[in-house]
Amino acid sequence: MKVMAQMSMVMNLDKCIGCHTCSVTCKQAWTNRSGVEYVWFNNVETRPGVGYPRTYEDQGKWRGGWTLNKRGRLKLRDGGRLHKLSRIFSNPKLPGIQDYYEPWTYDYDMLLNSPAGEHTPVATPKSLLTGKDMKISWSANWDDNLGGSLETMDQDPLLAKMSEEVKAEYEKAFMFYLPRICEHCLNPSCVASCPSGAMYKRAEDGIVLVDQDACRGWRMCVSGCPYKKVYFNHRTGKAEKCTLCYPRIEVGLPTVCAETCVGRLRYLGLVLYDADAVAAAASVADEHQLLDAQRSVLLDPNDPAVIEAARAEGIEEDWIAAAQASPIWRLIRDYEVALPLHPEYRTMPMVWYIPPLSPVVDVVTNTGNDGEDANNLFAAIDKLRIPVGYLAELFTAGDPAPVELSLRKLAAMRSYMRGVSLHDEHDESIANAVGMSGAQIQEMYRLLAIAKYEERYVIPAAHAEQAHDLEEMGCSLDFEDGPGMGGAGPFGSSSGASVPVAVENFHSLKNRQTADRPSSPGRVNLLNWDGNGKPDGLFPPEEKK
Amino acid sequence: MSTGSLLLWVVLPYACAVVFIVGHIWRYRFDKFGWTTRSSQTYESRLLRWGSPMFHLGILMVIAGHVVGLLIPREWLYAIGIDEHMYHLGATWLGTAAAILTLAGLAILIYRRRTVGPVFVATTPMDKVMYVFLGAALFFGTLATLVYQVFGSGYSYRESISPWIRQMIIFQPHPEMMEQVPIFFQLHVITASLLFALWPFTRLVHVFSAPIPYLFRPYIVYRSRDESRGAGARPVRRGWDPITTPPDNRGRRRR
Ligand code: HEM
Numbered sequence: 001m002k003v004m005a006q007m008s009m010v011m012n013l014d015k016c017i018g019c020h021t022c023s024v025t026c027k028q029a030w031t032n033r034s035g036v037e038y039v040w041f042n043n044v045e046t047r048p049g050v051g052y053p054r055t056y057e058d059q060g061k062w063r064g065g066w067t068l069n070k071r072g073r074l075k076l077r078d079g080g081r082l083h084k085l086s087r088i089f090s091n092p093k094l095p096g097i098q099d100y101y102e103p104w105t106y107d108y109d110m111l112l113n114s115p116a117g118e119h120t121p122v123a124t125p126k127s128l129l130t131g132k133d134m135k136i137s138w139s140a141n142w143d144d145n146l147g148g149s150l151e152t153m154d155q156d157p158l159l160a161k162m163s164e165e166v167k168a169e170y171e172k173a174f175m176f177y178l179p180r181i182c183e184h185c186l187n188p189s190c191v192a193s194c195p196s197g198a199m200y201k202r203a204e205d206g207i208v209l210v211d212q213d214a215c216r217g218w219r220m221c222v223s224g225c226p227y228k229k230v231y232f233n234h235r236t237g238k239a240e241k242c243t244l245c246y247p248r249i250e251v252g253l254p255t256v257c258a259e260t261c262v263g264r265l266r267y268l269g270l271v272l273y274d275a276d277a278v279a280a281a282a283s284v285a286d287e288h289q290l291l292d293a294q295r296s297v298l299l300d301p302n303d304p305a306v307i308e309a310a311r312a313e314g315i316e317e318d319w320i321a322a323a324q325a326s327p328i329w330r331l332i333r334d335y336e337v338a339l340p341l342h343p344e345y346r347t348m349p350m351v352w353y354i355p356p357l358s359p360v361v362d363v364v365t366n367t368g369n370d371g372e373d374a375n376n377l378f379a380a381i382d383k384l385r386i387p388v389g390y391l392a393e394l395f396t397a398g399d400p401a402p403v404e405l406s407l408r409k410l411a412a413m414r415s416y417m418r419g420v421s422l423h424d425e426h427d428e429s430i431a432n433a434v435g436m437s438g439a440q441i442q443e444m445y446r447l448l449a450i451a452k453y454e455e456r457y458v459i460p461a462a463h464a465e466q467a468h469d470l471e472e473m474g475c476s477l478d479f480e481d482g483p484g485m486g487g488a489g490p491f492g493s494s495s496g497a498s499v500p501v502a503v504e505n506f507h508s509l510k511n512r513q514t515a516d517r518p519s520s521p522g523r524v525n526l527l528n529w530d531g532n533g534k535p536d537g538l539f540p541p542e543e544k545k
Numbered sequence: 546m547s548t549g550s551l552l553l554w555v556v557l558p559y560a561c562a563v564v565f566i567v568g569h570i571w572r573y574r575f576d577k578f579g580w581t582t583r584s585s586q587t588y589e590s591r592l593l594r595w596g597s598p599m600f601h602l603g604i605l606m607v608i609a610g611h612v613v614g615l616l617i618p619r620e621w622l623y624a625i626g627i628d629e630h631m632y633h634l635g636a637t638w639l640g641t642a643a644a645i646l647t648l649a650g651l652a653i654l655i656y657r658r659r660t661v662g663p664v665f666v667a668t669t670p671m672d673k674v675m676y677v678f679l680g681a682a683l684f685f686g687t688l689a690t691l692v693y694q695v696f697g698s699g700y701s702y703r704e705s706i707s708p709w710i711r712q713m714i715i716f717q718p719h720p721e722m723m724e725q726v727p728i729f730f731q732l733h734v735i736t737a738s739l740l741f742a743l744w745p746f747t748r749l750v751h752v753f754s755a756p757i758p759y760l761f762r763p764y765i766v767y768r769s770r771d772e773s774r775g776a777g778a779r780p781v782r783r784g785w786d787p788i789t790t791p792p793d794n795r796g797r798r799r800r
Pocket residue numbers: 088089090217218582583584585586593597601604605654655658749751752755756
C-alpha cells in the first residue's frame with residue numbers, strides 16, 4: 001500500500017443554476033490572455049447537449065482516455081508510445097479550433113468614432129484568429145438552456161447510446177447543467193500521452209499540471225484527455241489546463257470557481273488513496289464495476305492501518321486530519337451520493353458529482369402530486385427511465401443502480417427533512433428505506449443543504465517547512481541585501497523585494513475581509529478593490545468646503 | 546588560397562557553427578518557454594495532414610543521407626561492404642525520393658502558411674526568414690544534384706566537400722578543397738551554413754527535443770513540489786525576465 005493524498009472536488013448538481021459565474025471568474029483568473037481566448041478551464045454545459053468541445057464524449061471519434069487491450073491490460077485508446085510518435089508530425093485526433101469555437105471580439109471603436117449619420121453604428125464581430133469580419137455560429141455554450149438544441153441535440157453522444165423513443169421524448173423530460181473542470185485524474189491519460197514528460201501529477205496533492213518550460217508543443221495531451229480538458233495555447237504553442245488554482249490551494253483557499261460559485265455547490269477536500277491499486281482498479285473488465293473499483297482505491301482516513309501507512313509516506317498530521325474531515329470522503333464513501341464523471345474512460349477522475357434530483361421533483365409536481373413525498377419520489381425515480389438512463393451514461397457507464405440509489409437518498413433527505421421542519425416529525429422509515437439512519441440523514445442535510453463554508457472546503461495549507469520550496473517563493477534570505485545571494489540582476493534593482501504572488505493575494509484578501517480600511521495604503525490594486533471605501537490615492541483628494 | 550576563400554570556407558562556417566552552438570545553449574537557458582514546435586494544427590489540419598509528415602519524413606531522410614555521405618569516410622563504408630556503386634544507387638534513388646517528399650511537403654506547408662488565414666496571421670517574421678533560408682538550402686542542394694549528378698556527368702563530392710567538412714570538424718581547415726567545387730554545391734553549403742546560424746532563433750529548435758525518451762519512461766509522471774522548488778517551475782535565471790503579463794514582480798527572482 002502506497003498512500004497518497006489527492007485534492008478533489010464534488011459538485012452538487014441539484015444546486016447548479018447554470019449561471020456561468022464559475023466559468024467567468026476562472027477565465028478572468030487564468031485564461032484572459034491571447035492564445036487562450038477559446039479556452040474555458042471551467043465550462044458549464046446544458047445537458048442533454050453536445051458539450052464543449054462539440055461531441056467530446058464520442059471516444060470512437062476522439063479516442064481519448066484508456067481502454068483494455070486483448071490481454072486485459074490498460075492501453076491508451078489512441079495507441080501506445082510508438083504509435084503516438086509515428087503520428088507526431090500531424091495528430092489526426094486533435095480537435096480543431098472550430099470544434100471549440102472561433103474566438104471573436106467586436107469592433108467597439110466603431111461605436112465611438114464613426115461619424116454622425118442616419119443609422120446607429122454597429123460593432124461588427126471580428127475574428128481573433130484572422131482579424132477579419134466573421135459570422136458567429138458557435139461558442140462554448142451555444143446550446144445553453146437547450147437553445148437551438150433541436151438542431152444539434154441528436155449529436156449528443158450520450159443520447160446516441162440511448163434508444164430512439166427515449167431520444168424523441170427527451171426534450172420534454174428534463175434538462176440540467178453540468179459544470180466541468182479538469183478531473184485531476186488518478187490515472188491521467190493526458191500525462192501518459194505527453195511525449196516530453198512535461199505533464200505531471202503532483203506527488204503531494206495529486207494536482208495535474210503542465211510544466212510550461214518543458215512542454216514542446218507536441219499536442220498529444222490534448223487528444224489524450226477524454227474530457228478534453230487540456231487546451232493548446234495557439235499563440236505560445238504550449239498546452240495549458242486547469243491548475244486546480246494551486247496557488248490558492250497551497251495557502252488553504254478554495255479554487256476560484258468554487259469560491260465564486262453562486263449555488264455554493266462545490267466541495268473541496270483531500271482523499272487518501274492507494275497509488276499501488278490504481279492500475280488494477282482502472283483495468284477492471286466490466287465497466288459497471290469501475291465505480292466500485294475506484295471507490296475501493298480510496299482509503300478510509302480513520303483506519304489506523306491507513307493512518308500508519310500515511311505517516312510512513314511522510315504525509316503530515318494536519319493533512320491526515322484534513323482527510324478525516326474531508327467532505328469528499330463523506331460524500332463518496334459514507335453517503336455514496338457522489339459519482340464520478342465517465343468512469344468508463346478509465347482515467348479515475350477525481351471531480352465527482354451528486355446527480356440532480358430536481359428534474360424528478362419537477363416531473364412529480366407537474367403531475368399535480370406532492371413532489372416532496374418520499375413514496376412519490378421513489379416511485380418516480382423507478383419510473384422515470386429517461387433521466388436515470390441518461391445520468392447513468394454520464395456517471396456510471398450506463399449502470400442505473402448507483403444513480404437510482406443516489407437519487408433515492410436525496411429524495412429521502414428531502415422528505416425526511418420536510419417532516420422535521422414542518423411537523424417536527426422524524427420518520428425513520430424514510431431513512432431506513434435508503435439504508436440510512438435519521439441521524440445520518442441530518443448530517444448529510446447539514447453538509448448538502450446548509451453547506452457551511454468551513455464544511456464545504458477543508459483545505460490544509462501546504463507545509464510551512466516546505467514553504468520555501470513552493471512555486472512562487474524564493475529563499476527568504478534571497479531578497480535584496482539579504483544575507484543570501486546579494487545584489488541585483490544585471491539590469492539593476494527593482495523597487496523593493498519581490499513579493500510572491502500567491503502570498504500577496506492571500507494577505508490582501510485576508511486584510512480586505514477583516515479590515516474596514518484599505519489594506520495597502522498608497523498602493524491600490526484595482527483588481528482587489530471591491531468597490532467599498534475609498535482607498536488612498538484612488539480618487540483625487542476631496543476639496544474642503 | 547585567397548582571402549575570399551578563407552572567409553567563405555573557414556570563417557563563415559565556423560562563425561555559423563559558433564552561433565549555432567552558443568545560440569542553442571543561450572536559448573535553452575533563457576527561453577525554455579519559447580522552445581516549442583508552435584504547432585498550427587488547431588487552425589488547420591487538412592493540408593497539414595499531408596504536408597507535415599511528407600516534409601518531416603523527407604527531411605529526416607535527407608539528414609541521414611548527409612551523415613552517411615559527408616561525415617562517414619568512404620573507406621569505412623567499403624569496410625562494411627558498401628562499395629561505390631551501391632552508394633551511388635542508394636544516394637540517387639533514396640536521395641531523389643527524399644528530395645521529392647521534402648520539397649513537395651515544404652511546398653504544401655508554405656502554401657498553407659500563405660493561404661490559410663489564421664496560419665498566416667500566426668506566422669512570425671522569424672518563420673518567414675527561416676523558410677527563406679530553409680527553402681534556399683533545399684533548393685540549391687536539389688539543383689546541384691539535378692544539374693551535376695542526374696543530368697551531368699556526376700560530381701564526386703566525397704572527394705572534396707566531405708573531406709573538407711571532416712577537416713573542419715577536427716579543426717584543420719582546408720579551404721582550398723572547396724575552391725573547385727561547382728557553384729550550386731557552393732551555394733548549397735553557404736545557405737545551409739546561414740540556416741544553421743539562424744537555427745537557434747527559430748522554431749527549428751524543436752528538432753533537438755525529439756521525444757525519444759518517451760519510449761522508455763513510465764506513462765504516469767509524478768513530480769514533487771520539493772524536487773524542483775515549486776510546482777515544477779525551474780528557477781529563473783538572472784538577466785532574463787520570463788514572459789508574463791505586466792504588473793509582475795516575479796521576473797526579478799534570482800537564484
Ligand atoms: C526530429 C524529429 C522532428 C519532430 C518530432 C518534429 C515535429 C514537428 C511538429 C510536431 C511540428 C508542428 C506541426 C504542426 O502541428 O503545425 C513541426 C513543425 C515544423 N518542423 Fe519539425 N520535427 C522534427 C524535425 C524537423 C526537422 C529536422 C526540420 C527541418 C530542418 C523540421 C522543420 C519543421 C518546420 C519548418 C515546421 C513548421 C511547419 C509549418 O507549420 O509550417 N522539423 N515539427
